[in-house]
Amino acid sequence: MRIGICPGSFDPVTNGHIDIFERGSKLVDKLIVAVFENPTKKPLFTMDEREEMLRETTRHISNIEVVSFDGLLNQYAKERGATVIIRGLRALSDFEYEFQRALLMKKVEPDIETVFIMTNNKYSYVSSTGIRELACFGGKLDDLVPAYVENRLQTKFADKY
Template sequence: MRIGICPGSFDPVTNGHIDIFERGSKLVDKLIIAVFENPSKKPLFTMEEREMMLRETTRHISNIEVVSFNGLLNQYAVEHGATIIIRGLRALSDFEYEFQRALLMKKVEPDIETVFIMTNTQYSYISSTGIRELACFGGKLDNLVPDYVEAKLKNKFKDKYKA
């Protein structure tokens, strides 16, 4: 069985992420979406909330499992039999950062391959950071995040989204 991992903080999950999950899930028998805490960021949503949003928004993809983990990705991958890391790319700046990470992964775990998937152009400008900013100030979230996530964001910033 070919197992892949798509890691990220997903705070929150966007339509761009969903696009990568849908396309990445076709490359493997099982795709683990691995939510992790980024120690350099203060998350808007708890780990549990992010897991719930991911489970809800990926129900239509039959070979996905949503998990959370702490620690090193390479160790998690080995422990769970994953041989592929799937990374989504939006821009050249993403590539530079992800390329360095992929080279380090290859050095520490030679049997794990990193696969880069370019985002669909309609999502190339979407980032979780940008979504959080829009929501914080009551901006329109139409077609940027799944409806379920939009409702969670609007609830988080309900004082900005009065009917």
């Protein structure tokens, strides 16, 4: 069985993420969407909330498992038997960052491949950071996040409206 991991903080999950999951899930038998805590960011949603939103918004993808983890991705991938890391790219700046990470992963785990999937043009400007900012100030989130996530964001920022 070919197992892939698509790691990220997903705070919150966007339609761009969902697009990468849908396309990435076709490359492997099982795609693990792995939520982790980014130590350089202060999350809006808890780990449990992010997992729950991911489960709800990926129900239509039969070969996805949503989990959370902490520690090193390479160790987690080995524990789960994953041989592929799937990463979405929006812009050249994403590529530079992800390319360096992929090279480091290859150095420490030569048997794990990193696969980059280019975002769909309609999501190239969508980021979780931008979504949080829009939601904080009551901006329109149509076509940027799944409806379920939009509702969760509106609830989170209800006292600001």
